[in-house]
Amino acid sequence: MCTHLQELTIEGIPIRADPSLSPQEVRQTVYEILQDWTWEGRHLGKIELIRNGQWVHICSYEKPITQLIPAKYLVKE
Structure with missing residues (x-):
């Protein structure tokens, strides 16, 4: 397992990626995950x-x- 991950931010999301992955592979994967989520x-x-x-x-x-939320919404009358 790789311990020296590259750190970057895409669309405001912190990403830690294996250095053997190209920037294009990282971006494509992140955008697919982001779309699903x-x-x-x-x-x-x-x-x-x-x-x-x-x-x-x-x-x-x-x-x-x-x-x-205001606490008054938690109290039933």
């Missing part, structure tokens, strides 16, 4: 792409969402 209504937090022989291991993490 957007379609599903999820917010992408970060991505790691790690090459393992003929395979690329993709770890994608969802951005935590914090929502604030």
Whole structure:
């Protein structure tokens, strides 16, 4: 497993990618993942792409969402 991953940002998303992947491969993969997540209504937090022989291991993490609502909506009358 590669420990020296290149770090970059695409569309505001932090990316850690195996240095054996070309910038074009990284961009294409990230845009495909982003499109899928957007379609599903999820917010992408970060991505790691790690090459393992003929395979690329993709770890994608969802951005935590914090929502604030007035406490009065939690109290039932």
